[in-house]
Each structure stands twice: as structure tokens, then as C-alpha cells.
Amino acid sequence: MSNSSANKPHAGRTALVTGSTSGIGLAIARAFAEQGANIILNGFGDASEIEQNRATIESDFGVKAIYNGANMLNPDEIATMVDEAVETFGAVDIVVNNAGIQHVSPVDEFPVDKWDAIIAINLSSSFHTIRAALPGMKKKGWGRVINTASAHALVASPYKSAYVAAKHGIAGLTKTVALEVAEQGITVNAIAPGYVWTPLVERQIPDTMKARGLTEEQVKRDVLLAAQPTKEFVTVEQVAQLAMYLASDAASAITGTTMSIDGGWTAK
Structure with missing residues (x-):
């Protein structure tokens, strides 16, 4: 594998990917590592499996990877995670807000604690991560924020009131932050996968x-x-490659968008 800067467009940069111990998040973390970025993994799971994924990223791609188990329900832990990343790597250049949970129930039977948790993890955690990372991006005059939305950021399905509300919220948060930082070298976009x-x-x-x-x-x-x-099915690699594009210089004019990758779901 070549180590030329052309093949490593994010060499020396740092990417924080929440919910990255498996699935879409892990694929995105590995894709950024392949492009030369140091990685902060985050999420729940078996400790030995997480450590194996972390070590494999380092050995496969020659970057540094750390793990932070910040609970996305806890704003203080999220802020501490960003602080640790800055202390370790000097900056957080790329944030991928990917953490998410789901619960399916009719709205009049929807458990209140499930509603609160889904809104906190699927929406509010993105606000807290962006809020903590943005000052460093502004200081450098460069940054990429990529939020994992869903087809449910654009359309609804029954029995998923909290998830649909949170993902619609992600689309709105994406637009708002993009407008705030549009002149500061920072782009903010959302990816809206269908079934992956x-x-x-x-x-x-x-x-x-x-x-x-x-x-x-x-x-x-x-x-x-x-x-x-x-x-x-959409593959995790396809989602990861869309994230790579949105983080690239070629996509510097794309901001405030929610980009569908859903096999035509939202075309109907």
C-alpha cells in the first residue's frame, strides 16, 4: 500500500466516530484510517472484541487508534471524550455522529424511558459532540462533520416515533450547523441510509x-x-465510501445536505 499523500488524504488528521465498535461506524472508522487519519473509536460491546478492532486498525493502516467508552446518554462523558482526543492527537478534524438505538412500539404505548433514550442517543449526542469539537475546527479553519441519519430522516414508518423524530432532528441540526460555519472551512452533512x-x-x-x-x-x-x-441491502462499505467523499476536498462545496443511500426508498 502506498503511503503517498495522494493515497492518504487525511494523513495527520483525526477522526472521531461514535458508535464505531461494529457495523456502519466500524466500517467508517476503518475507511478513514485507510486514508491516514488517526481514529477515536466509541461504543459498547465485548471489551476484547473492541480491543481487537482497535489494534487491527493500527496494524492494518499504520495509524494510531484509541478507544473511549463515553456513554452517549451523558453530555459530560461526550465532552471528556473530545478533550481526550484533542490531548492525544492535538485536534479532532472529522466527527462522525453514528451512535444510535431503536425501539418499535405504537406511540400511545411507547415507553417514556425508551423515547428519552432514543432522543438522547440518536439526536442530542450529536449536538454535544459537535458543540465540543467545533471550536477546534474553527481554530484550524478546516473540519468535517458527518451525521448518520436514515431514510427515516426524510420519510416515516409506523411504530418508530422516537427514531423518526430523532432522525428528522438530525437533518435539521445538520442544516443549522452548516449555515453557522459555512465561511470557516467546515462542512456539515448527513448520510441517510436505507436498510444496511x-x-x-x-x-x-x-x-x-x-x-x-x-x-x-x-x-x-x-x-x-x-x-x-x-x-x-446497502453495504457498510458503500456508506463508508460516501462518508469518505463528503470528507474529501472534492466535496468542499457540499454542506447542509442529507444524502440518501437507500436503494431508491425515498424516491417513492
């Missing part, structure tokens, strides 16, 4: 097969991918 093939989605399939009496292929096509005209 992740371990979390894969684990849902056996239960759905059993509950509905369907084959694995029927569950994928007629249940999970019912909304996606392509009838194909």
Missing part, C-alpha cells in the same frame, strides 16, 4: 422467519427490503 446489511440486521432474521413462517430469502426481500426498490 449489518450483524444487527442479520440477527433479526431467524426470529422473523420463525414468527412469520417465511424463508430467509422471503424475510430479506418481502419484510426487510419491502421499502427498497432495488431489493438489495
Whole structure:
């Protein structure tokens, strides 16, 4: 692998990716590391697995990677995580707000604690991370904020009131911050994936097969991918590559947008 700056456009930069111990977040973290960025991983999971992912990023890409287990429910822990990243690397140049949880329930039966947690993790944590990282970006005159939204930032589905509200909020937060920093070399965008093939989605399939009496292929096509005209899952690598583009110099004129990557879901 070449170490030329052309192949390492983020050499010497630092990327903080929340919710990056698996799935989309881990793919984005690895993609930034491949482009030369030092990485702050964040999220929950098995400690040995997280350490293996951290060490593998360092060995695969020759960058430094640290892990911070800040709880996205806690604004003080989020601020401390950003402070630690600045102390370790000197700056946080790229923020990817990816942490998220889900709960499905009719709105009149929706548990209040679940509503509060989803809004806190899927929306408010992005505000707290941006708020902490932005002063350093302003000082350098360069920064990239990429928020993981969802097709549900643009359209709704029943029984997902908190998630849909939070993701619509992400779209609004993205626009507002983009306008505030538009003249300071900082772009702020959101990625809106449809159904992405992740371990979390894969684990849902056996239960759905059993509950509905369907084959694995029927569950994928007629249940999970019912909304996606392509009838194909988005891959974590495709989402990561869109994030790479949004962080590139080629995308410096793109800001305040929510970019769909959803197999045509929101075209309907």
C-alpha cells in the first residue's frame, strides 16, 4: 500500500466516530484510517472484541487508534471524550455522529424511558459532540462533520416515533450547523441510509422467519427490503465510501445536505 499523500488524504488528521465498535461506524472508522487519519473509536460491546478492532486498525493502516467508552446518554462523558482526543492527537478534524438505538412500539404505548433514550442517543449526542469539537475546527479553519441519519430522516414508518423524530432532528441540526460555519472551512452533512446489511440486521432474521413462517430469502426481500426498490441491502462499505467523499476536498462545496443511500426508498 502506498503511503503517498495522494493515497492518504487525511494523513495527520483525526477522526472521531461514535458508535464505531461494529457495523456502519466500524466500517467508517476503518475507511478513514485507510486514508491516514488517526481514529477515536466509541461504543459498547465485548471489551476484547473492541480491543481487537482497535489494534487491527493500527496494524492494518499504520495509524494510531484509541478507544473511549463515553456513554452517549451523558453530555459530560461526550465532552471528556473530545478533550481526550484533542490531548492525544492535538485536534479532532472529522466527527462522525453514528451512535444510535431503536425501539418499535405504537406511540400511545411507547415507553417514556425508551423515547428519552432514543432522543438522547440518536439526536442530542450529536449536538454535544459537535458543540465540543467545533471550536477546534474553527481554530484550524478546516473540519468535517458527518451525521448518520436514515431514510427515516426524510420519510416515516409506523411504530418508530422516537427514531423518526430523532432522525428528522438530525437533518435539521445538520442544516443549522452548516449555515453557522459555512465561511470557516467546515462542512456539515448527513448520510441517510436505507436498510444496511449489518450483524444487527442479520440477527433479526431467524426470529422473523420463525414468527412469520417465511424463508430467509422471503424475510430479506418481502419484510426487510419491502421499502427498497432495488431489493438489495446497502453495504457498510458503500456508506463508508460516501462518508469518505463528503470528507474529501472534492466535496468542499457540499454542506447542509442529507444524502440518501437507500436503494431508491425515498424516491417513492
